[in-house]
Amino acid sequence: xxxxxxxxxxxxxxxxxxxxxxxxxxxxxxxxxxxxxxxxxxxxxxxxxxxxxxxxxxxxxxxxxxxxxxxxxxxxxxxxxxxxxxxxxxxxxxxxxxxxxxxxxxxxxxxxxxxxxxxxxxxxxxxxxxxxxxxxxxxxxxxxxxxxxxxxxxxxxxxxxxxxx
Numbered sequence: 001x002x003x004x005x006x007x008x009x010x011x012x013x014x015x016x017x018x019x020x021x022x023x024x025x026x027x028x029x030x031x032x033x034x035x036x037x038x039x040x041x042x043x044x045x046x047x048x049x050x051x052x053x054x055x056x057x058x059x060x061x062x063x064x065x066x067x068x069x070x071x072x073x074x075x076x077x078x079x080x081x082x083x084x085x086x087x088x089x090x091x092x093x094x095x096x097x098x099x100x101x102x103x104x105x106x107x108x109x110x111x112x113x114x115x116x117x118x119x120x121x122x123x124x125x126x127x128x129x130x131x132x133x134x135x136x137x138x139x140x141x142x143x144x145x146x147x148x149x150x151x152x153x154x155x156x157x158x159x160x161x162x163x164x165x
Contacts, residue, residue, distance in 0.1 A: 003081035006031045013060050017067040021059040039081040106160045
């Protein structure tokens, strides 16, 4: 089974077992929906979401059968995953994972390929590119830098800007 990283437990909240979560997804309502299955840590321990609510830019997540701080303290700093098979495909668009290994072009010149997508501040998703001379570059994933994403042809076109590559 393949897993998709969707968040990280940063702390506990209160004594009733809520976990304070930093989400790595724009699809919070779907990924942390009541009754849905999530997986914690590298071992991908399965849990069912009892409830999830937003609080000061973070999520407060309660797991079924774990409504006590003593049962969840050990999960602090664990990453949260969703099974890839449980994630619906998008109709118009793509997930960042779909961009991996796409070729990157400036005009007709291939400048590299996408190694991975690193998510930062929601408005500044970054792609790391590796060009033919084995150097890595950070390119903000913003419309000012990215002209077109063509999944069918495995191609991303970016604008030529001084200092970008």
